[in-house]
Amino acid sequence: MKGVIGVVKPCSLPRPTTHVAEISHCAARTSRRARLSVKSSWNSETGQVRVANHVAKLGQKWREYQGIRNWEGLLDPLDDGLRHEILRYGDFVEAAYRSFEFDTSSPDYATCKFSKSAMLDRCGLGGSGYKVTKNLHATCEVQLPGWIDRMPSWRSKNSSWIGYVAVCNDEKEIARLGRRDVVIAFRGTATCLEWIENLRATLTSLPNDVAPDTKRAMVQKGFLSMYTTATTTCPSLRDMVREEVSRIIETYGDEPLSVTITGHSLGAALATLTAYDITSTFKNSPMVTVVSFGGPRVGNRHFRSQLESSGTRILRIVNATDLITKVPGFMVDDNNSNDMTTHLSGLRKWFQKQVDETDCLSYADVGKELRLSSYASPYLTNSDLATCHDLKTYLHLVDGFVSSTCPFRTTAKRLLAGAKHEKQQIFVR
Numbered sequence: 442m443k444g445v446i447g448v449v450k451p452c453s454l455p456r457p458t459t460h461v462a463e464i465s466h467c468a469a470r471t472s473r474r475a476r477l478s479v480k481s482s483w484n485s486e487t488g489q490v491r492v493a494n495h496v497a498k499l500g501q502k503w504r505e506y507q508g509i510r511n512w513e514g515l516l517d518p519l520d521d522g523l524r525h526e527i528l529r530y531g532d533f534v535e536a537a538y539r540s541f542e543f544d545t546s547s548p549d550y551a552t553c554k555f556s557k558s559a560m561l562d563r564c565g566l567g568g569s570g571y572k573v574t575k576n577l578h579a580t581c582e583v584q585l586p587g588w589i590d591r592m593p594s595w596r597s598k599n600s601s602w603i604g605y606v607a608v609c610n611d612e613k614e615i616a617r618l619g620r621r622d623v624v625i626a627f628r629g630t631a632t633c634l635e636w637i638e639n640l641r642a643t644l645t646s647l648p649n650d651v652a653p654d655t656k657r658a659m660v661q662k663g664f665l666s667m668y669t670t671a672t673t674t675c676p677s678l679r680d681m682v683r684e685e686v687s688r689i690i691e692t693y694g695d696e697p698l699s700v701t702i703t704g705h706s707l708g709a710a711l712a713t714l715t716a717y718d719i720t721s722t723f724k725n726s727p728m729v730t731v732v733s734f735g736g737p738r739v740g741n742r743h744f745r746s747q748l749e750s751s752g753t754r755i756l757r758i759v760n761a762t763d764l765i766t767k768v769p770g771f772m773v774d775d776n777n778s779n780d781m782t783t784h785l786s787g788l789r790k791w792f793q794k795q796v797d798e799t800d801c802l803s804y805a806d807v808g809k810e811l812r813l814s815s816y817a818s819p820y821l822t823n824s825d826l827a828t829c830h831d832l833k834t835y836l837h838l839v840d841g842f843v844s845s846t847c848p849f850r851t852t853a854k855r856l857l858a859g860a861k862h863e864k865q866q867i868f869v870r
Contacts, residue, residue: 452847497522503619507699507730508754512809518844519811527758527811528855529569530624530703530732531836536564537604537628537708538832551601551632561607570614571624575606575685579678579711581634582666583641600675601632603667604708606685608693620697623689623727625682625715627708629735629832635707638663642769644741644804647717658747660740661769661804664710668718682715683722690723698727705832706765709736713748713755713807720751731755731808734835735763738804745805755808760838762815762829769804813838817848 499506499522505515506526515523540560542549555563557573580600604627615621630636641663648669650657671677676684686700700719704712709731716731729752736757748755759766815821815829818841828834833855841853 452843452850498617499619501619503699504728507701507728508756508809509728511754512756516809516811518847519839519842524839524842527732527756527839528836530626530701531734531832531839532566532569533571533607533624533626534628534703534705534708534734534832535836536561536566537626537704539564540605541602541628541631543631551598553602553605557605560605570609570611571607571622572610573605573607574689575681576602577604577606577625577627577678577681578675579603579635579667580670580672580675581632581638582670583634583637583663598632599634600672601635603627603678603711604704606682606689608689620699621693623686623698623700625700625702625712627702627704627711627715629704629706629708635667638667639707639737641666647744652743656743658740658744660714660744661710661738664707664714664739667707668711668714678711678715679718682718686719686723690725690727694725694727700727700729701732702729703732703734704736705734705835706736706830709733709757710739712736713739716753716755717744717748717751720753721747729753732758733808734758734832735760735765735830737765737768738806740805740807741803742805745807748807757806757808757810758835758839759810759812760815760829760835761812762824764826765830811839811842813842814848817841819849 502522505512506520506523512523514520540553540555540563542552542554544550553560553576557576560573561567561569561571578600604625607624607626609615609618609622609624630639641661643662644659645662645665647658647660647665652658668678671680689700690698702712702715702719704710712731712733713736716729720726720729731753733755757766813835815824815834815838818838820837821828821834824834837853837855838849840855841849843850
């Protein structure tokens with residue numbers, strides 16, 4: 442889908458009835474010239490989620506929505522049932538952001554603000570039918586120089602609350618979904634050390650990979666360290682995930698079960714690593730699906746091959762104007778790039794060969810891509826780099842996208858607001 446810069450005339454389509462509450466007429470009349478941000482799907486004034494819970498039963502189609510057929514025929518045009526599922530999982534990621542304590546002056550900085558029993562309710566998802574069963578923390582491996590001790594303590598915060606596990610335990614919702622669903626949701630980058638980990642872009646081998654060097658699965662060093670690093674007081678994210686998934690399989694393994702891992706930005710990268718870890722660790726793993734928003738690249742082409750052979754399904758939601766989705770890596774071995782390598786010439790082709798041979802910065806995109814564009818929305822024509830990457834922008838674009846020939850519909854109902862940005866909306870994700 443190619444975006445067009447400037448004012449876009451949305452497509453006129455019948456109003457869907459399966460999801461998302463009405464957009465206010467006032468917001469629809471907001472001047473397109475103003476710089477607008479996407480308002481959360483969570484209503485901060487009423488505490489109510491905007492995505493309606495009362496939608497049609499998925500029946501056996503839930504497997505298609507979870508990627509059993511690689512989402513063939515569901516993305517262009519975008520199936521409305523799949524749209525609802527993507528938005529629903531996006532709300533779980535928003536809850537991870539809303540639950541994180543961003544206030545660096547607070548003694549509870551980088552922890553979860555709410556108890557497990559109250560978290561989803563406080564974030565407007567009290568009627569979702571899910572219950573939080575596990576808080577998840579990630580630890581940064583990077584060591585700061587000694588003089589950092591003279592700086593505020595929040596700058597050297599090693600372990601931070603990164604997300605949670607929630608299990609659907611409402612019988613009506615289980616019946617609607619067609620199975621018991623487990624959600625693992627991750628927020629994006631928020632702390633100083635997490636930013637440093639993001640910049641450690643060289644590829645490193647996965648633990649226990651015995652393949653020859655030329656065929657070894659490799660992933661971004663910073664992401665892997667955040668997933669595997671532990672301290673004396675905090676287990677690694679990997680160990681916490683394995684422990685909880687093992688408990689869930691033991692408890693619910695005799696019924697239809699799915700694990701949906703979702704995240705934004707850094708959280709999208711951790712979601713991909715988590716999915717790989719679950720499918721490669723548990724022999725009788727339930728169906729594992731990743732729904733990621735604005736994720737950076739994670740590993741090389743051999744990592745992609747291992748993901749595909751493990752049966753992991755990954756749906757990447759990508760905003761074409763979001764720079765984060767294009768990093769790290771200088772040149773990319775990408776199945777979705779039709780003519781990129783064939784059009785390289787001279788020095789560029791030679792450089793590509795050197796990168797491929799060293800395999801230190803040769804990344805590959807994974808999974809199936811739903812490509813959107815801020816240019817398609819008439820409300821985002823003046824959006825900046827931060828807005829293009831914001832999770833709220835992603836949910837707005839998913840709600841508005843119809844097909845490659847109709848990139849934005851007039852009946853889109855994810856509300857836009859040009860009002861004040863919340864603290865969480867700062868470009869830290």
